[in-house]
Amino acid sequence: MNIRPGPLPRVQNRIAMASSMIITLVIAGIVMRRGELIALTMPLLVYGLAFIVTALTEQTTGIEATRSIATVTPTEGEEVEAVFTLANETGSPLIVAAIDLLPLPLAITDGTATTLTELAGGETTRVTYSFSTERGKHRFSGVQVTQWDKWGIGTWEKILPCDSTLTVLPRYETLGKIPIRPRRTKVYAGVVKALEGGEGTEFFGTREYTSGDDIKQINWKAYARYDRLVINEYEQERIADVTIILDARALTNQYPGVSDLFTRSVRAAAALADYFLDLGNNVGLLTYGAFLDWIYPSYGKRQRQRVLEALARVDISDKAVFQDLRFMPTRFFPSRSQLVIVSPLTEDDIEILDILHACEYQIIVVSPNPLLMERALHTDDPAWILAHRLAVAERKTLLSALMRVGIQVVDWDVARPLSPQIEWALSRQRSGR
Numbered sequence: 001m002n003i004r005p006g007p008l009p010r011v012q013n014r015i016a017m018a019s020s021m022i023i024t025l026v027i028a029g030i031v032m033r034r035g036e037l038i039a040l041t042m043p044l045l046v047y048g049l050a051f052i053v054t055a056l057t058e059q060t061t062g063i064e065a066t067r068s069i070a071t072v073t074p075t076e077g078e079e080v081e082a083v084f085t086l087a088n089e090t091g092s093p094l095i096v097a098a099i100d101l102l103p104l105p106l107a108i109t110d111g112t113a114t115t116l117t118e119l120a121g122g123e124t125t126r127v128t129y130s131f132s133t134e135r136g137k138h139r140f141s142g143v144q145v146t147q148w149d150k151w152g153i154g155t156w157e158k159i160l161p162c163d164s165t166l167t168v169l170p171r172y173e174t175l176g177k178i179p180i181r182p183r184r185t186k187v188y189a190g191v192v193k194a195l196e197g198g199e200g201t202e203f204f205g206t207r208e209y210t211s212g213d214d215i216k217q218i219n220w221k222a223y224a225r226y227d228r229l230v231i232n233e234y235e236q237e238r239i240a241d242v243t244i245i246l247d248a249r250a251l252t253n254q255y256p257g258v259s260d261l262f263t264r265s266v267r268a269a270a271a272l273a274d275y276f277l278d279l280g281n282n283v284g285l286l287t288y289g290a291f292l293d294w295i296y297p298s299y300g301k302r303q304r305q306r307v308l309e310a311l312a313r314v315d316i317s318d319k320a321v322f323q324d325l326r327f328m329p330t331r332f333f334p335s336r337s338q339l340v341i342v343s344p345l346t347e348d349d350i351e352i353l354d355i356l357h358a359c360e361y362q363i364i365v366v367s368p369n370p371l372l373m374e375r376a377l378h379t380d381d382p383a384w385i386l387a388h389r390l391a392v393a394e395r396k397t398l399l400s401a402l403m404r405v406g407i408q409v410v411d412w413d414v415a416r417p418l419s420p421q422i423e424w425a426l427s428r429q430r431s432g433r
Contacts, residue, residue: 062089063096065143065160072164073309076135076171079109083128084143084162088119095119095148098127101159103138103166106131133168135266137313140164169308170263172271175419178426182362184336185238186282192240206230241284241297241334242276244269246311247343248289250318258373261344264414265368266311269342271418272366273307276340285310286332288325290317294332325352336360344368347398354405364408366422371395372413403429 022041029038064087074080084100100113111129119125142159185192206219209229222230246269247253253262269285276283277299284297285307293314295306324346333339339361343349357363371392399409410425412418 063145064089065162067162067164069164073167074133075169078133079130081130083126085124085126087124091121093120097146099144101141105134135168135170135312138166167309167312169312170266170270172267173417175271175275176423180338182240182338183360185240192238239281241282241337243284243333243339244273245286245341248287248314248316250316251323252344252346253316255370258370261368261370262316265342268366268418270311272340277304287314324348338362340364342366344370350401357405357407366410366412368412368414
């Protein structure tokens, strides 16, 4: 876009300074009746007139700024290359300095985002640099340009609008096997056990032979014993609806000295969504915090991108209406589907999760443990250790209450990878039942 730079306040200051000096000399010459003082104003008048003429003519020159970014959806921590271009759209040479204004969380890692150059008429210059990224949605405001006139008398400065938006997706680990058993599945083939006999890989039961059945599935041992044809059935495997619920409440995610608990929760939600989408399931996302950010369950690469972009922009909120989970919109969730909740949890959340489980939702809770993070940051103060032990006992009681009603719980030590912990916790709880 073509922007016409306007004069800086410093230009106006120079004009004001020259004018004040001229007035002072004229008044002094008149009062003291000395013509040489008035004559001294002539160079200042020439300077002022030249400056005004230059300002009126030079500020109509045009500079065009554009920016290109290698990727607008990088992953957290990835280095991204950017190029901004300045073009002199006039027929006259211009001396130009420019700074590309980066959003505050981003930091330059290679090259520089500034340039000082002389551009001939119609000439362009390109500046390339790389910067590191942090999760979030970042907006580039523009390019700050300073232009000198051809006499070197005046300068003009302008921020040229050159908007770009960068959505930095959360990074996440690849998870191992997470078996789920929702009470309702879809009609399409997948890897989730459907609790129904038919085509599959694991033995489910037997039934009497009917015309048209595959003779390869006849159980000959049963035929020899009962003198009638019996067919082996296998458990059908289908896809399922899975909803990831991310707790973004300040009440559960903000602890003294613990800075990145919520960031770990976001990464866990991204890893879970990626895992279930890879298996062909319909995956939805509900962010519970500032508002109800709901992504309806779907499948495929586009759904993965929608989920990751939603997780990129999410942040902690302290709105009072969302202080507990009782406003969880259960009408959004497909009936008798699988819910995976990522939350540090509070004592008041147990009742709501119990109600969800009673409504025949299968629930897995991945609970980042903030107490372990706090323990690593504090000294061996006896009073603090006692308080910490009481908090640990309270948390264990809370998680045990959830497991007693049939909710699967993963007490996640965020200092270690999630994948082995979730596999171990779920397998232990399955064998315990």
